[in-house]
Amino acid sequence: MKNSRRDFVKKAMIGTAAVSFGGILPGFSAKSYSRILGSNDRLMISCMGLNARGFAVGTNFANQPDCEVVYASDVDKRAADKFIDAVSKIQTKAPKAAPDFRRTLEDKDVDILMVAAPDHWHATAAIMAVQAGKHVYLEKPASHSPAEGEMIVEASRKYNRKIQMGNQRRSWPNSVGAIAEIKAGAIGRPYLAKTWYTNNRASIGIGKKVEVPSWLDYELWQGPAPRRPYQDNLIHYNWHWFWNWGTGEGPNNGTHTVDLARWGLGVDFPVKVNSSGGRFRYQDDWETPDTQIMNMQFADNKMISWEGRSCNNQPIEGGGAGVMWYGEKGSILIGDSTSYKVFDITGKLLRHVKGDPVVTDARSLSTPSQQLDAIHLRNFFDGIRTGAKLNSEIAEGHKSTLLLQLGNIAQRTGRTLDINPENGHILRDKQASKLWTREYHKGWELKV
The missing domain is CATH 3.40.50.720 (NAD(P)-binding Rossmann-like Domain)
Known part of the structure; x- marks a missing residue:
């Protein structure tokens, strides 16, 4: 065996x-x-x-x-x-x-x-x-x-x-190996996956309304979003923390590990989602949570949690970003970009499977190893040229993104959401359902 x-x-x-x-x-x-x-x-x-x-x-x-x-x-x-x-x-x-x-x-x-x-x-x-x-x-x-x-x-x-x-x-060898272990029964039936992302982001301060810089086409940058005056603490990165343009730390960085969690558990849409947190570290223009814990429960007694700490990078399980699956016989941890660990039910380390060393910080996903990223690009090319199955085809990408979006909606409404497990839609909550879509600048409404 x-x-x-x-x-x-x-x-x-x-x-x-x-x-x-x-x-x-x-x-x-x-x-x-x-x-x-x-x-x-x-x-x-x-x-x-x-x-x-x-x-x-x-x-x-x-x-x-x-x-x-x-x-x-x-x-x-x-x-x-x-x-x-x-x-x-x-x-x-x-x-x-x-x-x-x-x-x-x-x-x-x-x-x-x-x-x-x-x-x-x-x-x-x-x-x-x-x-x-x-x-x-x-x-x-x-x-x-x-x-x-x-x-x-x-x-x-x-x-x-x-x-x-x-x-x-989805294409990194250590992720593929860990998922293969789960599917082969290394930890028995998996039922819980904990995921996390930590950082030490500084305050963005209180922005000032100023003239648009000469190097920026702000009108095109806004594109489909409702128009807002330009302010000096928005571009290039801080737009992530404004609901009009960004989606917060969850969809920004949580998508990576929550996607792996969902893959390992073999789940699609949840039945309940809740979230707690807020902008706790600083008082500034940052609108989305900098501290947040989301929980997604699924119909077959499985659950995913995500912890995000944008402003305190104390590692979890030794890493700034990762996922731990818990099963009936043990656990599997991915805490870096090149390895995974398998534990028995008592927490004893059974094996540490290591790949080729790559110098990259798992929490800094803007410039990870080009070789690791290249695997994902090659799979994309193969999908176009030969019809090979994409490792992160958009339907799967949407399902994982949706989990974090539902967590944000639960956070913004302040209550647990009941979800249709067939399609991920919000049930019996008109206020929350209003956040299913967004407002567009006139003339930019989406059409398929």
Whole structure:
């Protein structure tokens, strides 16, 4: 039985890790390899949103030998220039600057739109892209609201385009190995998964209403969101903590580990969701919780919890981000990017399965290892080229994003939500149901 389980886990991890990485071909870089491949053999990519995470993913795309980044779109000219300069050193041709990504969708040669813009843009950009015949690599969270998530899934099906959500841990070998252990019965029936994310974010202060900087197209940045005056503590990152544009720490970073928890437990939609927390650390403009505990209960006696601490990074189980599954016979922990631990029912460590060492902080997901991310990109390419199953196809990405969105709705209404386990919809709560969708700026209403 042990050999059978070990063989199963080994095959699962090898199958994931064996995909090709950008630049791993001996003696070849993406730039040299692209000279061999004809343009018809390469996937052409337009990148939207080029700060932090977008820069990391976009340059990783450029590092893949069988694709080419052809457009760089950002409302901040400085970010676009920095990205173009970086990519021009990786591939033979520099991407073209395209401040408005919508123009790039008109190019019939573009195969993929990468979306790493703020959350309020995710659904709008993704739906526009598939309507234009493009595949989409969509950074997490899938959407700003549950209704948008459903619409993205519908659009993907209607226009027959692939959408991969960028919760790249679905492709990391240690995640695949841990899930394989669970499925092989290493801890018996799993019934509880605890997840967490910690950081030590500073106060964002009280913003001042000031003139829009010359380097920023604030009107385009707002896009589908209702208009608000510009303030000096909003862009580039702090929009995460304002409900008009962001979704808080849960969908921002909790999606990664909650997605793994849901995968390991084998659950989809919950029956009850509650949340406690608030903005506890500082008194400033930050609207979403900086301290939060969500609980999602499922119909078959299974449960997921997520603890978020944006302003106190005391590790949990030795790490700043992770997931622990509890079963009838033991537990499994993922607390870093390259390994997992298996414990018996008494808490005794049975084995620590380690992969290749990678220097990355699990809580800093804007620039994780390019090799680990590349596995997710390669799977996306395989899905487009061969129809291979996507590791984070948008329907799965929506389900995981939805859990955190429901937690936020429970937090904002101050009560436990009853949920339809068939589709994730809120039951018998008109106030909470109003938060299922969002308000749009006139003329930006979503249509599939």
